[in-house]
Amino acid sequence: MTRIVCQFSCGAASAVATKLTLAEFGASHDVQIINAFLKNEHPDNRRFATDCETWFGRPMTMLRDVKYGADVIEVFRRKQFIKSRRGAPCSMELKRKLLDAWKQPGDVMVFGYTAEESDRLDDFRERNPDRPVIAPLIDKGLTKEDCKAMVQRAGLKLPFMYEQGYENANCIGCVKGGEGYFRGIREDYPAEFKELADIEAEIGPGAYILRYRSGPLKDQRFPLHDLPAGPLIRNEALPSCSFFCEMAEQEYTA
Numbered sequence: 136m137t138r139i140v141c142q143f144s145c146g147a148a149s150a151v152a153t154k155l156t157l158a159e160f161g162a163s164h165d166v167q168i169i170n171a172f173l174k175n176e177h178p179d180n181r182r183f184a185t186d187c188e189t190w191f192g193r194p195m196t197m198l199r200d201v202k203y204g205a206d207v208i209e210v211f212r213r214k215q216f217i218k219s220r221r222g223a224p225c226s227m228e229l230k231r232k233l234l235d236a237w238k239q240p241g242d243v244m245v246f247g248y249t250a251e252e253s254d255r256l257d258d259f260r261e262r263n264p265d266r267p268v269i270a271p272l273i274d275k276g277l278t279k280e281d282c283k284a285m286v287q288r289a290g291l292k293l294p295f296m297y298e299q300g301y302e303n304a305n306c307i308g309c310v311k312g313g314e315g316y317f318r319g320i321r322e323d324y325p326a327e328f329k330e331l332a333d334i335e336a337e338i339g340p341g342a343y344i345l346r347y348r349s350g351p352l353k354d355q356r357f358p359l360h361d362l363p364a365g366p367l368i369r370n371e372a373l374p375s376c377s378f379f380c381e382m383a384e385q386e387y388t389a
């Protein structure tokens with residue numbers, strides 16, 4: 136029986152994508168739900184995962200890295216870089232490689248891309264015509280906001296970081312964030328902000344996440360420790376982090 140693999144990332148979109156996949160294929164296919172544990176996510180993500188297992192009516196398989204203790208900071212320390220045009224080593228080491236070890240030939244992957252992200256799906260399919268994927272949220276025209284509302288209407292409490300105003304439940308201090316996002320993290324999670332800023336400083340200028348947007352130093356990177364005061368934008372758009380998004384991004388940047 137074909138396996139259909141839903142990657143649950145503790146975000147609203149992946150929760151709804153999983154629920155829709157189970158509704159459509161749960162009786163006819165072997166639908167698997169996988170999740171990667173990351174030490175750096177907010178602890179409330181675990182509560183949300185448990186609530187969703189109840190909503191789905193079945194358990195999920197949790198994958199957990201042991202090489203780096205499932206800790207993005209440890210990945211950065213040992214890899215000596217934080218992100219590049221080819222993606223971030225944290226999602227590669229703590230998600231993608233676990234998926235590669237777990238997946239089987241013939242698996243159909245479920246992408247949790249929302250309607251806003253249909254171009255990403257088009258790009259992926261164009262570059263990977265032989266890789267079967269389904270994208271239930273795009274098929275049904277569902278946006279990120281729709282997914283949040285659907286989760287709440289099902290009686291589930293969204294992960295705490297959504298309630299704080301963040302756009303997703305990524306790691307606290309996700310390296311895909313920008314200035315406004317990191318001002319929010321600095322205010323809300325000073326210890327996690329400092330840990331990331333410290334490892335960035337330890338690795339050196341090549342690891343700096345942020346760049347000046349204007350002025351004489353425009354496009355030059357600067358350290359998180361020097362993040363100036365300014366607008367705090369908790370809901371700054373940043374990509375959700377999943378096994379499959381990373382897979383797609385690898386294709387864009389290969």
Ligand code: SF4
Binds near residue numbers: 225310
């Ligand atoms: S959420 Fe961000 S920091 Fe965490 S693994 Fe994904 S890309 Fe890395």
